[in-house]
Amino acid sequence: MSITTLSSREFNQDTSRAKKAAADGPVFITDRGKPAHVLLSIEAYERLTGGHKSVVDALSMPGLSDIEFDLAKCEIGLRQVEF
Numbered sequence: 001m002s003i004t005t006l007s008s009r010e011f012n013q014d015t016s017r018a019k020k021a022a023a024d025g026p027v028f029i030t031d032r033g034k035p036a037h038v039l040l041s042i043e044a045y046e047r048l049t050g051g052h053k054s055v056v057d058a059l060s061m062p063g064l065s066d067i068e069f070d071l072a073k074c075e076i077g078l079r080q081v082e083f
Helices: 008-013 015-022 042-049 055-058
Strands: 004-007 026-031 034-039
Touching: 004 008, 008 015, 008 026, 015 034, 015 055, 034 042
Parallel strands: 004 026
Antiparallel strands: 026 034
């Protein structure tokens, strides 16, 4: 895996180079010399996130039914308003 660093200007001028480099590893995109963004291939992103694409997928993971939590009761004070 190789890490590539491109300035924002280089990224804008040669997006295809950045996409090709992302196949080999992350591409750091800098703004004024400081890392601002990271470009990853979809495969690398899915490995990093565990492959879950939505909240529904994440909540339907096996074993989550064993987790217990209690929500604290919250009371909101309301007052009447005259119009």
